[in-house]
Amino acid sequence: MPTAAELLAAHRAFATARAMSDLYEANARLTSKYVHATSRGHEAIQFAAGRLLREQDYLSAYYRDDSLLLACGMTPKELMLQLFAKADDPFSGGRTYYSHPSLKRSGMPRIPHQSSATGMQAIPAAGCALGIQYREQRGLAHEVAGDGAPPVVLLSIGDAAMTEGEVSEALHMIALRQLPIVVLVQDNEWDISAHASEIRFGDALTLAAAYPGIEAFGIDGADTEAALDAMDRAFTTVRTARRPVLVHARVPLLGHHTSGVRREWYRHDLEEHRSRDPLPRLERRLVELGIAPEELARVRDEAARAVAADFEAAAAAPEPRGEALAAHFLAPSPITEERGERTPAGGEPTLMVDCALHAMGELLEDHPEALLYGQDVGARLGGVFREAATLAARFSDERVFNTPIQEAFIIGSTAGMSATGLRPIVEVQFADYLWPGLNQLFTELSRSYFLSNGQWPIHSVIRVPIGAYGSGGPYHSSSIESVLSAIRGIKVAYPSNGADLKGLLKAAFYDPNPVVVLEHKGLYWSKLPGTEAARCIEPDRAYAVPLGVARTVQAGDAATVVTYGRGVYWALEAAAREEEATGRRVEVIDLRSIVPLDFEAVAASVRRTHRVLVVTEEPASPSFAQALAGRVASELFQDLDAPPAAVGSLESPAIPLNEGLERFVLNSAERTGAALRRLLDF
Numbered sequence: 001m002p003t004a005a006e007l008l009a010a011h012r013a014f015a016t017a018r019a020m021s022d023l024y025e026a027n028a029r030l031t032s033k034y035v036h037a038t039s040r041g042h043e044a045i046q047f048a049a050g051r052l053l054r055e056q057d058y059l060s061a062y063y064r065d066d067s068l069l070l071a072c073g074m075t076p077k078e079l080m081l082q083l084f085a086k087a088d089d090p091f092s093g094g095r096t097y098y099s100h101p102s103l104k105r106s107g108m109p110r111i112p113h114q115s116s117a118t119g120m121q122a123i124p125a126a127g128c129a130l131g132i133q134y135r136e137q138r139g140l141a142h143e144v145a146g147d148g149a150p151p152v153v154l155l156s157i158g159d160a161a162m163t164e165g166e167v168s169e170a171l172h173m174i175a176l177r178q179l180p181i182v183v184l185v186q187d188n189e190w191d192i193s194a195h196a197s198e199i200r201f202g203d204a205l206t207l208a209a210a211y212p213g214i215e216a217f218g219i220d221g222a223d224t225e226a227a228l229d230a231m232d233r234a235f236t237t238v239r240t241a242r243r244p245v246l247v248h249a250r251v252p253l254l255g256h257h258t259s260g261v262r263r264e265w266y267r268h269d270l271e272e273h274r275s276r277d278p279l280p281r282l283e284r285r286l287v288e289l290g291i292a293p294e295e296l297a298r299v300r301d302e303a304a305r306a307v308a309a310d311f312e313a314a315a316a317a318p319e320p321r322g323e324a325l326a327a328h329f330l331a332p333s334p335i336t337e338e339r340g341e342r343t344p345a346g347g348e349p350t351l352m353v354d355c356a357l358h359a360m361g362e363l364l365e366d367h368p369e370a371l372l373y374g375q376d377v378g379a380r381l382g383g384v385f386r387e388a389a390t391l392a393a394r395f396s397d398e399r400v401f402n403t404p405i406q407e408a409f410i411i412g413s414t415a416g417m418s419a420t421g422l423r424p425i426v427e428v429q430f431a432d433y434l435w436p437g438l439n440q441l442f443t444e445l446s447r448s449y450f451l452s453n454g455q456w457p458i459h460s461v462i463r464v465p466i467g468a469y470g471s472g473g474p475y476h477s478s479s480i481e482s483v484l485s486a487i488r489g490i491k492v493a494y495p496s497n498g499a500d501l502k503g504l505l506k507a508a509f510y511d512p513n514p515v516v517v518l519e520h521k522g523l524y525w526s527k528l529p530g531t532e533a534a535r536c537i538e539p540d541r542a543y544a545v546p547l548g549v550a551r552t553v554q555a556g557d558a559a560t561v562v563t564y565g566r567g568v569y570w571a572l573e574a575a576a577r578e579e580e581a582t583g584r585r586v587e588v589i590d591l592r593s594i595v596p597l598d599f600e601a602v603a604a605s606v607r608r609t610h611r612v613l614v615v616t617e618e619p620a621s622p623s624f625a626q627a628l629a630g631r632v633a634s635e636l637f638q639d640l641d642a643p644p645a646a647v648g649s650l651e652s653p654a655i656p657l658n659e660g661l662e663r664f665v666l667n668s669a670e671r672t673g674a675a676l677r678r679l680l681d682f
């Protein structure tokens, strides 16, 4: 049972949160400039959870958690700096909404960035708990020791968000791995204007029953004593027994859904919800315990005065400057130039797939915080391309492991893993299956560094076999680099040979940004005619190729052919035929990275050759290749003797299965050669 002192502390906290939401409401014209939601009605359960978080813990909060943030130690003024999106907003420097926390501050729980997309924080939070578990299994010290007790993750989430698909992936992994996480579901029965009765059966407890091993219980989350007891119980269990607990807290929603969606438009149940308001209920209880009503009123007045002063100060605080934004687009990489030996004396010609395997082995040897996971990469198979063969046996099943078919989890969990100081390398089995994970890549990973104002860069290497090879058919052949190239905040590598793959994997590993490494299946074993050069001397252990640095594969002056991946071989073959036929020698540039793009290398070449062709395996229109050709046209118009062109595969929705149809659709040395001839003859 909570003591009277604890209840008085809760009362002070509720009074502060309530004074803030009253103030926001009273100044709606000012405060609704930027959309915000408040915890009004949810104060008790949020206070009960937030007060238990320690310095070594991780918090994954959602947009209604302002009482939780106050309970962790944030000040009202700091939250109001967010409300007004000011420069000194401690979470994002004015980049993101109220109560969307990101924080890495000593003495406070660690709060990795999370998006405003409901439910999407569940996978990164589960990844965080997986990271904590991994460190404990491997005897690695936690990033923050705190008071020495084992860390806990708190995942806070709304009732409607619990029905989302990605939440199921997270719950599944939480149950399967018995992760040290408290899942707090704040059930106010509302999903904006959709009521629980029309959008879900049962509640989070019904759902949790399907996940054995997650201890789940429900409480009245507006009963302060019950809330304090429940969160004590949940945190103690997770902290000591190292297994998950889900708390389903029924709470009233007393404020608006958000400042922009007002309760009076559609709420029919406000009276009933008001009858459960935790603040007067707690006050009645405190009076029963002998506290004078005047004393409670004094606390409320004091809170109102304090937050009014903070409100004035926050409203008057300086605005952020646009010039400061660029500092946190991408985190600086330590690999800025090519290093190590690309062709060491005595080096062996090595298949591309083995260059990658050796890179993995070296990284796992050198870095205890490195780990590799994905579908079928574990000991039994070692990857469907044998690209991870032997690694689990060498480094243990804890460091190299199979995941379920959960691309969202595979990609999204790296955000949490990285937050615990680990360096995850993951695999998506085929580029065609990146889509279920694309949401995590875009929504959570790509924006973390920027929206946390540089506090939370994400180390995440995502290996993705890509491209058409040997009748892989429509779901094992797709090229997807254009979509990836349009996501700001990530990097994308696309090597064409084993040496670059090894060097780029190393650079990707050390890069503090999410990096997708696209690995062409047809080049893995150099089985495609004309791709023998993908098998090359293996670089040494120290070798690294910076992301965003192209390589001239063949020098020439008649035109510049810019390409990457398998396109390099089409380009070289077409170039050789052209030279043989007409004596015109073209320059071939292998970009090696799609993002960042080495436009300087392209421009320097085009200034000499005055003509450019971009070669891709994707249909060319629209594509990354076409955009590059367009950029050359607009930036180097004066240098050009012919319109820049892009050539790719047929404009087809998918690569068909039949061998002849596949050939018909795909780009080729012939098709590339014809485009080159047109360019040269222009």
Ligand SMILES: Cc1ncc(C[n+]2csc(CCOP(=O)(O)OP(=O)(O)O)c2C)c(N)n1
Residues within 6 Å of the ligand: 064, 116, 117, 118, 157, 158, 159, 160, 161, 162, 186, 188, 190, 191, 192, 257
């Ligand atoms: C993926 C996604 N879809 C839609 C929205 C718009 N949206 C914002 S809040 C909300 C309702 C969420 O309800 P619940 O999870 O119960 O949280 P509550 O606001 O009730 O606390 C929706 C649909 C969103 N933010 N993210």
Ligand SMILES: [Mg+2]
Residues within 6 Å of the ligand: 158, 159, 160, 186, 187, 188, 189, 190, 191, 192
């Ligand atoms: Mg709700």
